[in-house]
Amino acid sequence: MSELFPIPQTLAARAHVDQPTYRRRYAESLRTTEDFWEEEAAFIDWIRPFREVSDTSFDPADLRIRWFADGTLNASVNCIDRHLPAKADRPAILWEGDRPGESRTVTWAELADQVNRLANVLRGLGVAKGDVVTIYMPVIPEAIVAMMACVRIGAVHSVVFSGFSAEALADRIRDAGARVVITADEGLRGGRVVPLKRNADRAVAAAGGVDHVIVAARTGARVPLTPGRDIRWGAALALADPWCPPAEVGADDPLFVLYTSGSTGRPKGLVHATGGYLVQVGTSWRTIFDWHEGDVFWCTADIGWVTAHSYKIYGPLLNGATSVLFEGIPTFPDHARWWSVIEKHRVAIFYTAPTAIRSLMREGEAPVLRHDLSSLRVLGSVGEPINPDAWRWLHRVVGGGRCPIVDTYWQTETGSVLLVPIPGAVPNKPGAAGKPYFGICPVVMDSAGRPVAGAGRGSLCFAGSWPAQARTILNDHDRFIRTYFAPFPDHYFTGDGVERDRDGYYRITGRIDDVLNVSGHRLGTVELESTLASHPAVAEAAVVGIPHEIKGQAIFAFVTLKSGHPESGTLRAALVALMRERIGPIATPEAILWAPALPKNRAGKILRRVLARIAAGNYDDLGDTTTLADPEAVDEIVRRHRASL
Numbered sequence: 001m002s003e004l005f006p007i008p009q010t011l012a013a014r015a016h017v018d019q020p021t022y023r024r025r026y027a028e029s030l031r032t033t034e035d036f037w038e039e040e041a042a043f044i045d046w047i048r049p050f051r052e053v054s055d056t057s058f059d060p061a062d063l064r065i066r067w068f069a070d071g072t073l074n075a076s077v078n079c080i081d082r083h084l085p086a087k088a089d090r091p092a093i094l095w096e097g098d099r100p101g102e103s104r105t106v107t108w109a110e111l112a113d114q115v116n117r118l119a120n121v122l123r124g125l126g127v128a129k130g131d132v133v134t135i136y137m138p139v140i141p142e143a144i145v146a147m148m149a150c151v152r153i154g155a156v157h158s159v160v161f162s163g164f165s166a167e168a169l170a171d172r173i174r175d176a177g178a179r180v181v182i183t184a185d186e187g188l189r190g191g192r193v194v195p196l197k198r199n200a201d202r203a204v205a206a207a208g209g210v211d212h213v214i215v216a217a218r219t220g221a222r223v224p225l226t227p228g229r230d231i232r233w234g235a236a237l238a239l240a241d242p243w244c245p246p247a248e249v250g251a252d253d254p255l256f257v258l259y260t261s262g263s264t265g266r267p268k269g270l271v272h273a274t275g276g277y278l279v280q281v282g283t284s285w286r287t288i289f290d291w292h293e294g295d296v297f298w299c300t301a302d303i304g305w306v307t308a309h310s311y312k313i314y315g316p317l318l319n320g321a322t323s324v325l326f327e328g329i330p331t332f333p334d335h336a337r338w339w340s341v342i343e344k345h346r347v348a349i350f351y352t353a354p355t356a357i358r359s360l361m362r363e364g365e366a367p368v369l370r371h372d373l374s375s376l377r378v379l380g381s382v383g384e385p386i387n388p389d390a391w392r393w394l395h396r397v398v399g400g401g402r403c404p405i406v407d408t409y410w411q412t413e414t415g416s417v418l419l420v421p422i423p424g425a426v427p428n429k430p431g432a433a434g435k436p437y438f439g440i441c442p443v444v445m446d447s448a449g450r451p452v453a454g455a456g457r458g459s460l461c462f463a464g465s466w467p468a469q470a471r472t473i474l475n476d477h478d479r480f481i482r483t484y485f486a487p488f489p490d491h492y493f494t495g496d497g498v499e500r501d502r503d504g505y506y507r508i509t510g511r512i513d514d515v516l517n518v519s520g521h522r523l524g525t526v527e528l529e530s531t532l533a534s535h536p537a538v539a540e541a542a543v544v545g546i547p548h549e550i551k552g553q554a555i556f557a558f559v560t561l562k563s564g565h566p567e568s569g570t571l572r573a574a575l576v577a578l579m580r581e582r583i584g585p586i587a588t589p590e591a592i593l594w595a596p597a598l599p600k601n602r603a604g605k606i607l608r609r610v611l612a613r614i615a616a617g618n619y620d621d622l623g624d625t626t627t628l629a630d631p632e633a634v635d636e637i638v639r640r641h642r643a644s645l
């Protein structure tokens with residue numbers, strides 16, 4: 001496990017950051033953090049330069065996260081306008097549709113034109129600085145146009161994953177108070193149609209408060225439009241003025257909201273601020289992927305996740321880079337789809353997730369080897385720890401043994417990568433998320449809340465702020481403080497367990513809160529449980545994660561039924577359907593076990609730890625069961641689980 005892969009010579013020779021530079025600059029960046037970020041901030045075109053770099057405190061009684069606060073800027077100018085003089089007719093986006101053969105190239109000039117027009121449409125609808133616009137779209141160029149149009153006028157985008165259900169969308173529209181929703185007629189994924197407009201209509205009806213829905217054409221299907229409310233993208237943009245003056249936005253004004261799951265029922269809308277986010281995302285993107293002018297970049301994440309926000313959209317746009325935007329899935333129409341896209345566009349940097357690699361590994365090497373992947377130089381991984389087997393396969397088969405893998409550790413909350421083996425600077429160790437990024441100070445805390453010195457295990461925290469850090473949870477600042485800053489005062493707490501080895505590499509050991517990581521997507525157990533419990537036949541439910549070969553973790557549900565409701569296959573199917581309907585297909589349980597009673601402690605708290613061990617078949621090692629109120633409940637569940645195998 002501790003094998004070290006040396007940095008390829010050809011890469012090191014021209015890397016932005018080499019080994020000695022990393023050591024020197026990292027040490028400096030911790031000593032004089034403000035100076036470091038002040039220099040990085042020169043990457044951004046400011047309207048009014050900032051005077052104060054930062055004002056930060058992680059004291060829960062006096063939480064302050066301010067970066068470049070008195071500076072002003074516009075995000076879309078930094079992402080688009082400033083590249084126009086040199087690159088107007090060069091490609092910004094290489095779009096590949098769900099089906100091979102369907103593709104589009106969007107130049108910087110075309111992107112600018114669409115963004116300006118849509119920004120004017122939004123302004124015309126009364127969207128003002130600070131208003132939230134919800135975006136529920138497939139992975140098409142229009143989604144990026146929508147995000148950029150919002151920030152051009154200082155509005156705040158809230159992108160909701162298009163795989164989420166109407167109900168999940170309604171919750172997020174309501175929480176954000178969005179008055180405008182941007183969607184498409186339909187989405188396409190793996191040849192299947194996703195009824196986006198229909199979902200949006202239901203969500204808008206349920207949420208209330210939405211005045212307008214803008215509908216882009218993806219499939220061209222005839223979808224019902226509500227007169228006075230719904231607007232066709234194409235018609236509206238055709239009539240709009242092609243120049244929209246950019247709004248002057250304060251560095252600490254919000255750029256976007258992005259929802260993620262936490263350990264309580266309600267999803268959290270993390271709020272990111274404009275200046276700090278753009279400074280850190282723009283500069284770190286170039287550094288951690290070692291991007292050079294001319295390199296084609298491809299990140300496979302869906303636009304609904306933070307990975308896409310920071311490193312598929314903002315990072316490449318801020319740097320004027322050409323990137324691939326792929327609508328489909330890796331297995332459609334066959335298992336070689338990704339590899340054919342890499343070959344077609346001569347992709348140099350490919351950023352993906354372990355779960356996808358594990359599913360493609362099963363198909364063997366042949367689909368990869370049929371394609372010329374010699375353009376690849378750097379590979380990236382994100383979302384969950386990459387198991388060494390998947391790491392080696394990605395390295396050897398996809399990367400031909402010559403591409404370093406940047407295993408990037410970060411979160412929706414952190415906005416930007418915090419731990420990473422920078423490709424020219426830190427030799428790879430399979431399964432380890434490398435070393436801290438500049439200015440980042442990781443702390444391993446023991447269970448007593450004391451920092452571990454040197455090698456050891458504990459809770460992963462960070463001391464000191466960084467510019468791309470989220471500023472709050474929308475409408476719930478107390479929860480923000482409670483969740484991230486109260487557990488270990490003066491530190492940011494990630495919710496992850498970690499192990500630091502003697503060489504200073506960090507290995508993430510998994511979530512230590514009630515959050516599951518299914519195929520790289522975060523799902524809160526409480527959210528899943530309350531959905532199950534909302535079924536009229538269900539008295540109570542408990543959800544745990546079980547190890548899964550492809551997904552990393554899968555959902556295992558223990559369900560107690562109300563008396564008079566018999567256990568049946570039909571009911572099981574109804575519960576699965578309920579989860580898919582309420583949350584989305586990613587919430588599909590792998591297994592449901594009927595439990596006459598759930599194990600609880602005397603205070604009535606469900607002992608999920610015990611259930612997780614049962615679900616994994618570790619009956620002989622249930623941990624501390626002395627606090628159980630009803631030990632027989634466990635015996636019965638073990639018996640049933642055994643019988644179900």
Ligand code: WTA
Nearest residue numbers: 382383384385407408409410411412433508
């Ligand atoms: C996990 C995704 C190990 C971790 C950017 C974290 C990882 C959560 C890695 C955040 C990695 C993400 N190695 N674990 N390289 N990257 N995680 O908010 O548990 O969707 O807390 O952000 O994913 O997920 P999120």
